[in-house]
Amino acid sequence: MKAEKFTLVRHFDGFPKTTDFKLESEELPPLKDGEVLCEAEFLSVDPYMRGYVRSMTPPVTMIGSQIAKVIDSKNKEFPKGSYVFGQMGWRSLSVVDLGTKSFDKNAPESFRRSKVAILELLPDLGDLPRSYGLGVCGMPGTTAYFGFLELCQPKEGETVVVTGAAGAVGSLVGQIAKIKGCRVIGFAGTDDKCAWLRQIGFDVAINYKTCADIDAALKEAAPKGIDCYFDNVGGMLSHRIRQQMNLFGRISVCGSISSYNNKTGEVSQVPVPESTTVSKQLRIEGFNVTRWWHRKNEAIMQMATWVREGKIKVQEHVTQGFHKMPQAFIGMLKGDNTGKAIVKA
Template sequence: MRDACKEIPDLVQSLAGEMQKLQISQARLEDNVQTLTNRVDNVEIDTRKSIDAYLEVQAQKVEKELNEWLEVKDREISAKIESDVKTVVEQATAAASVARVVESRAADFPVGRHVVGYWGWRDRTVADVGPDAPYFMSPAMLVPDLGELPLSLSLGVLGMPGISAYFGLLEVCKPKEGEVAVVSGAAGAVGSIVGQIARLKWCKVIGFAGSDAKVKWLKEELGFHHAFNYKTNDVTEALKQAAPDGVDVYFDNVGGELSSAVVNSMREWGRISVCGSISGYNESSLPKATIIQPAAIYKQLRMEGFLYSRWHDRWEEGITQLTQWVREGKIKYCETVTEGFQNTPKAFAGMLQGDNLGKAVVKV
């Protein structure tokens, strides 16, 4: 099984080069690369042990969500997961994948079925998929029969991003017909789904994204009523134009000054679902933003953060509804697909810079 990991050191070296382009400390990265290379070189997998499944990866995604675990200080990177300090390179490679079961000792994971789990950047793996198996982010789960739909959707609209959008909007914000819903990071994997669900619930939908091309996609393809490039538009003024009476629902993927502007433009009893904070993921210090407490108090707003794992027991419910909407053409999706396992670091760096439209995935 050593061959299953033989490409990882080269990938890590490539990742170091891509991250250097993002102005991350080269000296620190070299230390991290050496650490992971040593760990990989020493990997030994004893297949005689009671393992559950041997998997061949079909596609994997590069995770913007994982940056929520990162702390960036003095242009050096540290990462906290539980109480153990690990390197950024290890965290970058802890991505979700969809894989085909090649061998199995687990009755619930038969050979030939596909499964989604967090196994990192690799083209095959041996996984413990038992009910008591330890896991990162979420346990391994079987992919339902998607029929003619691409398997990679189980990493996007029919996977964790879809679940985050579906329950994060409907359960946390509880949008009502006729209300105004705003989405930041609206062209991303989660935000693009949130806006479409809000539209299906008869809300007036306003999206903010980081380029004119993304704004055009949101309005012309996804049916957002209004969309703005936050880099070239004043957010407060844009909302005065698009929602003169204020905002009822805000799905926040970004944080920072953009979110402060939205929160301060909300109506009484507004609801805010906090899914991410992209504005601070790659900064050397936490961004400063206008305070929101006066608006929260005097407009009696409710803000709630969430992890998608809250709804693991309702996963089938969410995926079933999302699949129906996709098949009916009521929810559209876009994937930025990078071909080739060896190009994963470039896909990761591009995603951090906002190059992707919709979900960024690597076809292995």
């Protein structure tokens, strides 16, 4: 059987380009005992892919997760017709050998060592769309739930700031903060995204690309100062936000997308954060969601309940067609998406 996959043919330098990828076909071997044949239904495009491939040696199949249908099986844990979540990379069809930790021998060590299984049955999401397994009821939802609640420990009445607020993780963090009774301020890159954030309950949304005075806008939005900051972007915007943190503020550092697309060797010029960290006695903690992967069902089930109760609104940015994987990935890095960026195969 013939399958298609995207190979990364060279390292990214600055923003990824479509020519950094090559669409290739591969002949799949017949299934051996214990193996499963999966057909991609939805594929995820995520910021981490930009960084992870730095430690891989091209040419290599692009890494990534997908929701797939088991179309043939020699493994009774994954019967034909079941739906799975797996780390198959950018592949249309995959033969999954459950004995391996990763598809590609030259996948980064951190990926191979992570506690994320190569294949899992998709949790029962009931009436919710299966694609939510890549977003609110998947890795981004788990990231928002634990990364915010465990590290920021938000209390009712506190002020929370979220950057990357209209994205997969950020939009969920802001809504969880509202559920916990906080005042929520989000930063996003377009007026439309900001309008959507207000619609889903953010108290204030600021377009960081057009706002002439971030300090003044933040002071007006958070007159009592900031208690919790969920940082998706790093860089100068995060530096400005940190200056308005309250005593004993908590910062959960989830990502730093503002520098992911730097040219090779380019270093971001951001002032050192030490003086505010000391004077405000801040707690700043970075995390990787795999820290809580053994508890992910707790997050997934809670997020699903909040979605059903209408307390969390979900938006997906869906690109049609497996062949558009590179465009969807590059578009997400440039900010085309509101909510979770996915590809419908």
